[in-house]
Amino acid sequence: MKILVYSVLLLGLSMSSCSSDEKNTTLNQTPIQVTVNQSGNNSEGAYASASGKLVAKNSVNVSTRMMGYITGMKAEVGQNVRAGQLLVSINSTDIQAKGGQANAQISQAQASYNIAKKDYDRFSNLFKNQSASQKELDDMRARYEMAQAGLQAAQAMKSEVNSQYRYTNITAPISGVITEKYAEQGDMASPGMPLLTIESPSALQAQVLVSEQNITLIKQGMPVKITLKSNNEEVAGTVGEISRSSANTGGQYMVKVNVSNSANLLSGMFVNVQFPFKNTGKTNQDFQEGVMIPKSALVEKGQLTGVYTISSNNTAILRWVKTGKSFGDQVEILSGLNAKEPYIVSAQGKLFNGAKVTK
Template sequence: MKPLYTTLLISTFFLLGSCGDSQKETAIDQTPAVPVTVSSVGAENNTPFLTASGKIEAANSSTLSTRMMGFVNKIHVNVGQKVSRGQLLVSINNSDLSAKQAQTNAGITEAQAAFNNAEKDYQRFQNLFAENSASQKELDDQRARYEMAKARLEGAKQMRNEVQSQFAYVDLRAPFDGVITNKYIDEGDMANPGMPLISVEGQGGFEVTASVPESEISKINSGTEVKVLVKSLGTELSGNVTEVSSSARNTGGQYLVKVALDKTDSNILSGMYATVQFPVEKSTDSSMILIPIEALVTRGELTGIYTVSQSNTAILRWLRLGRTYGDKVEVLSGLAPDEQFIVSAEGKLYNGAKLTIKG
């Protein structure tokens, strides 16, 4: 009897387990399919332009520093404040320079008095020599005294000019009309020669500095009209290529291209990232895979895309990405040519989710 009871219990256990699995399968089967829009890799492998990433900068900008060492007495402006050309921005303690200026002024006064005396003596001896009352040597001596006094006076004046020119480095003024973008020092701090103190940017003109690889730089020429996409503002701007670098020695193998932006009412700011579209065909081989950036899925530091299986279910593939071409990105690995992937979905996607492909 015991073997019989044991056999019945095991049969009942497996029967209940299979019923549970059946219920789970029924639940899975009843999950509604997610309507999705798909695309194939081959259909996205075409771009009519070359793109490069860059950063927007003010066309006219300056970071001011000083050649003098001293404490900052006063900062007369704040970040974001508009300034006019010649407006006082930063004052640095100039007591040493003021003392030197007083010394040069005293030296000029002394040299001027000596010059005036030597000039009168020289004129007197010229008259005496004309009346044969002074010798040639006496006249030459007076001329030498006059020339030396004149040279000392000129030297004293040049020293004063030197001191006055140094005042430009203790009273920093705006080099052009613009806006204060940054302050690197506070009142009471020590300012050292060459140390950046304050930055000014001119208003109105902006440019983009983009990096272009060596395989494409030969196709870009100055004067070319381009389109610039500012993703943070969702706007497209026009511009012209103004500079094309001929060396990548200090830029990691990338060539720098500057694009001057046309005037616009868009609220663009210095430091915004932008994508420049050059109207030249990119040199890509037939094996390059490009997909829309909007189709990507991010999980922490991983980036992937949902593909469609043979049974019409979603499969998440992790990708290794390359360069960006406008609104598309290059896939280096993780996606095969002519493979379908999901561009958009009308529901939440996950691995194994049933799909309904929209026509």
């Protein structure tokens, strides 16, 4: 019985000693030097974000009004073209036949007009000399005017044929790059069928859809941040066009943002656009308070993501957060961190829950 009591006493002393050693370790820990984002600096005010893609501001589909076989296709995808450059030729046999008919009709109408004009001039002189009656002069005038109208009709038909000729030799309406090709040489072209798409890469726009809660806060000319999803590169932009109807866009509103520098960008790239709003300090449910922190401040543990905050006792506390979209080297925090709450950006040592820290 005495041996059992002694064992219990020894075990208690041992646990007390271990607990005392852990407390001493925590108490004797050297504070870790950390860099803290001060309260209020982690929020850039309120914002809304939307996803979309880059499109060419100047983009045209090239088509024809003629039906016929494509006899020449001098265009390839990726080719740079200039305005007025010949791209597509279409078989013009039918138009040539109509042109011949129009020329024959003009010759016939011209001959009738010449004879009628001479007869009218002659009868006008006879009428002045009282050698022809008023009825004879009126008949010659009517014949002359009919011949004149016939000549004008034949000339109009020739002009129509000439205008149709333009659709057999299709030229580039703008300077740019061919991005799509819908037909090949030998294919049958039909009126209105697109043959090519030409885009001007010098001017790109980001087209995004914005919810009805945020559309009223977006103004034309507003500066925005555009982030490429592929590499998180950030470029500047300004709001160019704002749609005021969502009838054809599924209840969301189309906003077009002009890209400031699109030299190294390509049409079709996916982007995130961040619209900043002035924070008036009033609670507004139409937008959310923007909490953006550097990606370097995040802590990954398995499938969980957290960030270290600082307690009132100057110790590190790991806070689990939910992240949203990325904007360059910044990431959106959807929940778990308030906009005015300080957090640790970097530390000169290994952080853990309860670790002493100093700013």
